[in-house]
Amino acid sequence: MKILNADVLIIGTGVAGLYCALNLDKNLDVVMLSKKSLEECNTYLAQGGIAVRVNEYDYDAFFMDTMKAGMYLNNKESVKVLVNESRESILDLDRLGVPFNKNMGEFEYTKEGAHVKNRIVHCNDKSGKLVFETLYEHVKNLENIRIVENTTMFDIEKRDGKCLGVYCLSEKETIYIGSKATVLASGGIGGIFKNSTNQSCLTGDAMALAKNHGIKLDTPGYIQYHPTALYLEKREDKRRFLISESLRGEGALLFNSRGERFVKELLPRNTVTSAILEELEKTNSDCVYLDITHTGEEYLKRRFPKIYSECLKHGINIATDRIPVTPSQHYHMGGIGVDLHSRTSMDYLYAVGECSCTGVHGGNRLASNSLLEGLVFSKRAAEDINAVIGENNKIFEPLLRYSVKEGKKLVTDNRNKAIEIIGNMRKDLKNELVDSR
Ligand SMILES: Cc1cc2nc3c(=O)[nH]c(=O)nc-3n(C[C@H](O)[C@H](O)[C@H](O)COP(=O)(O)OP(=O)(O)OC[C@H]3O[C@@H](n4cnc5c(N)ncnc54)[C@H](O)[C@@H]3O)c2cc1C
Structure with a gap:
């Protein structure tokens, strides 16, 4: 089994993973994983755009649109954060070079369902692709970040309630990646449905793992059609x-x-x-x-x-x-429960983007609030990591749970076991979220 170490490990290279990485201190050594090729994420598919508070007078209306669409099941504190920090995120994307449609230098806002006014910034109907490409261009130029493609996380290593890293499976081998902080940014669950607009490789892996390890989930049954x-x-x-x-x-x-x-x-x-x-x-x-x-x-x-x-x-x-x-x-509104800094119930384990549940969307997501949630709360995760990572200055030796004894020899690359675990994870989630509906 190959062993890697990093200060911060990010599982996923969609909007949430990339924006988190960009906001981490540049002296941190960061590893990012993508399950398939980089383009195979839902961020790449997003068409409509990103909702934003148009000006200071739009706070109440944006807040109420989000709550109303969410059937008032939203977490009000998270919605406040989302609306308050929306403009800063969009201005940052603009500075980074996302080619938003503009008219005389001003954003051209469009409208979507359940918004009382035009407040969606967009890049025609390729908003997600262009956000992804812009963020990736910046991340790939940073020397402190390594991206590993075609590699699937299949288990978490923990000790004394702390996340120590993850096990994953690449095309060639099993890999253990130890980290001081781990960020789950692995997207949605559409891949377990027969009919979904999502990339089929997105099968709720982080949620299945969280469930197996007793990490708190929040409203996992809230699914949007x-x-x-x-x-x-x-x-x-x-x-x-x-x-x-x-x-x-x-x-x-x-x-x-x-x-x-x-x-x-x-x-x-x-x-x-x-x-x-x-x-x-x-x-x-x-x-x-x-x-x-x-x-x-x-x-x-x-x-x-x-x-x-x-x-x-x-x-x-x-x-x-x-x-x-x-x-x-x-879309999956529910997911891994997090606080306002994207911390899960396990120490040094964060969740951001669609795999997390900040409670922002309540029972039904307002159009174009998802990319925004990925931006706002992944930046918050990065800021928290920058502040606390010094406290966790040790990377522990892994327990290498996926080692098996064959005769007297210890075989550490137990690929079949990894494949079995991935299959079971998917089956369990499917039984719970698809067949029961
Ligand atoms: C067709 C479509 C259109 C949409 N349009 C809009 C829109 O206009 N506006 C809007 O706000 N939202 C839109 N959404 C929703 C939005 O695109 C997603 O919710 C958002 O992009 C999710 O971002 P993310 O970073 O959380 O996950 P993703 O972008 O899906 O990225 C997930 C990442 O996790 C990786 N991963 C997954 N599992 C593993 C694993 N086991 N091991 C390693 N890596 C793993 C994947 O490889 C990928 O890199 C749309 C969604 C779809 C499907």
Whole structure:
């Protein structure tokens, strides 16, 4: 078994992992893991954009929109932090070079469901990809950060209630990485669903591990279904392509198979999803239709280039055709319980981004609040680590639990055991979160 050590270990290279890394002290030695290639994260797929407090007068409205969408099940203190620190995060991304759409030097805000006003900054419909690429460009230039791709964390090492590091499996070997602080930034759970807009490699691994080690979880059953994923009768990919909420923000309307409207398009996601499911049942249909043909083709090509070209690949011209859509698993509001500094219930173990539960989203996430949560709370995790890491100045020798005795020989690279553990983790989570619904 290969052994590595780091001051800080970050599991995940999406928005939460990358922004955490950028905010750590530059004298800390940081290792980051990505399960597959770097692009295979949900951050890369985000289309719509990032919600932000537009100005000082927008605090109450943004706070209330988040609470209302979340069915008032949100943690108010976390929502306060999110709204208060949103502008600083977006200005920082702007300084780092994210090419947000602008008009005369000012952000061009768009609207999405359940926001009372335009407050979403975006890079056309490739917001996540461009945020990812910008953050990665900065991280890769830092000498204190090493990124290890195609490597899956499958267990945590702990002693006296402290996290000491993790075990992982690469294509070649099992690896133990010891660290003074460990940050779980491993994203959502869509990979365990049959229909999901998520990358299929995201299977809730951190949550499964947290559960096995008695680390506190928070509302794991809070799962969001997006109302409008592209419906294709035949599809090659398990992943469903998302038709962003910002189309409805720009006036797209929903029709049932009889050509009738049946819901106000900009209600919160869970309400629109329920209305669609009811309509599918009533009309005995497989999909409903989203119509954005009132805008011109040139505008659509410019504003929604990704959606325009993806639909065209399947013979749908969104400038002239209605888009067939159905709901699909999209986001996990619940997850590993954390405090306002992203600390889990295990010492020196943090969780940020979609795998964590700050309570910001309550029972239903407000559109475009996820990338924002990843930014605000991963920076808070980094600040906490910078402040406390000096107290934990030791990297302990690992117990090497994945060693086995073969005759008299100690075999430390127990790959089969690791694969079995990963399989079981997935099965348990699937039974709990998918089959029971
Ligand atoms: C199609 C789509 C569109 C979206 N649009 C928007 C939007 O417009 N605005 C918005 O705010 N939100 C949007 N979201 C949600 C948002 O993109 C995600 O919630 C957010 O990007 C999650 O970021 P993250 O850093 O937590 O995780 P991710 O970006 O998903 O990254 C997870 C990382 O963890 C790694 N990982 C996972 N498991 C392991 C393991 N066992 N070992 C090692 N590494 C592991 C992965 O390799 C990856 O690097 C969208 C989501 C989807 C799917």
